[in-house]
Amino acid sequence: MLTCKLQAQRMAARRRAPGLSARARRPAAVARAALLDEGKVLVAGATGGTGKAVVDALAARGVSVRALARDTTKAASMGLAGVGKTTEIVRGDVFQFGSLPPALDGCSSLVVCTGARDPTDPLGPFNVDYQGTLNLLAAARQSGSVRHVVLVSSIGADDLLNPLNLFWGVLFWKKRAEEEVQRSGLPYTIVRPGGLKTELRQGESVGSIVMAAPGTYGVPPKKSGSILRSQVAEVCVAALAEPFAQNKVVEVIAERDAPAKTMTELFSGVNWY
Numbered sequence: 001m002l003t004c005k006l007q008a009q010r011m012a013a014r015r016r017a018p019g020l021s022a023r024a025r026r027p028a029a030v031a032r033a034a035l036l037d038e039g040k041v042l043v044a045g046a047t048g049g050t051g052k053a054v055v056d057a058l059a060a061r062g063v064s065v066r067a068l069a070r071d072t073t074k075a076a077s078m079g080l081a082g083v084g085k086t087t088e089i090v091r092g093d094v095f096q097f098g099s100l101p102p103a104l105d106g107c108s109s110l111v112v113c114t115g116a117r118d119p120t121d122p123l124g125p126f127n128v129d130y131q132g133t134l135n136l137l138a139a140a141r142q143s144g145s146v147r148h149v150v151l152v153s154s155i156g157a158d159d160l161l162n163p164l165n166l167f168w169g170v171l172f173w174k175k176r177a178e179e180e181v182q183r184s185g186l187p188y189t190i191v192r193p194g195g196l197k198t199e200l201r202q203g204e205s206v207g208s209i210v211m212a213a214p215g216t217y218g219v220p221p222k223k224s225g226s227i228l229r230s231q232v233a234e235v236c237v238a239a240l241a242e243p244f245a246q247n248k249v250v251e252v253i254a255e256r257d258a259p260a261k262t263m264t265e266l267f268s269g270v271n272w273y
């Protein structure tokens with residue numbers, strides 16, 4: 001039901017948007033919305049903050065979800081299997097390729113929210129953020145059914161000198177993973193969030209999502225910013241059905257005084273590929 005409502009909002013926003021006629025846009029819009037209506041979505045990193053928010057957002061729309069977890073007991077204890085009638089937990093480790101084809105079997109979309117967790121492991125970003133994403137992409141291509149990949153990366157991914165690279169080149173490896181997504185041949189959306197928050201601090205209010213071209217945010221003199229994981233999840237889910245999201249890299253933060261925009265307005269406002 002919610003998917004239909006979203007689709008109606010998208011169609012209305014598209015009718016207001018300049019450029020292509022509504023008739024020219026409609027087939028793609030319907031085809032992409034069908035990705036959410038009919039398909040199953042594999043969420044990698046489902047036991048993480050953003051991954052869990054993506055599972056919740058998809059389940060709230062009645063979309064079938066497969067939550068990839070290396071520890072299924074942990075996933076179950078987080079209530080992942082109980083999120084919506086159509087959510088199932090599947091065991092998998094992105095560093096073990098053999099665990100991924102069964103997880104992706106029959107999925108129409110893949111949302112990658114994995115990230116290296118152990119800051120003392122020098123190989124973490126290479127293994128998880130890069131090699132792990134490569135394994136997911138290979139399994140997605142082999143599946144023959146995956147029609148869209150969303151990768152959660154990070155602002156600053158282009159900046160080799162970003163201090164975050166002191167953590168075993170984490171942004172460097174995220175950028176290499178982005179490039180593999182782009183050359184995979186699979187339709188994609190790369191979402192680069194600012195600093196992630198699960199909750200607002202006391203007295204803080206939710207800002208509106210601001211979406212910008214890659215390279216907009218980072219270390220000074222560039223602006224920086226933060227965003228709720230639940231807002232990143234909304235962006236990831238919208239990317240699966242939004243025609244303007246296809247094959248784009250977008251940076252997202254939230255700003256209190258920014259105007260509230262629809263996902264169509266946000267994605268159509270970024271024209272960098």
Ligand SMILES: NC(=O)c1ccc[n+]([C@@H]2O[C@H](COP(=O)([O-])OP(=O)(O)OC[C@H]3O[C@@H](n4cnc5c(N)ncnc54)[C@H](OP(=O)(O)O)[C@@H]3O)[C@@H](O)[C@H]2O)c1
Pocket residue numbers: 044045046047048049050051069070071092093094095113114115116117128132152153154155192193194195196197229
């Ligand atoms: N923190 C920030 O401010 C920030 C800013 C911008 C971008 N990002 C990026 O945004 C993404 C989401 O961040 P987050 O903080 O929400 O994530 P998170 O809570 O750290 O979760 C990371 C997820 O990746 C999973 N994972 C790690 N290694 C894995 C492996 N080998 N196989 C399968 N799954 C594995 C973890 O599983 P386990 O539960 O089993 O450990 C967990 O589900 C990450 O890529 C992160 O780098 C973060």
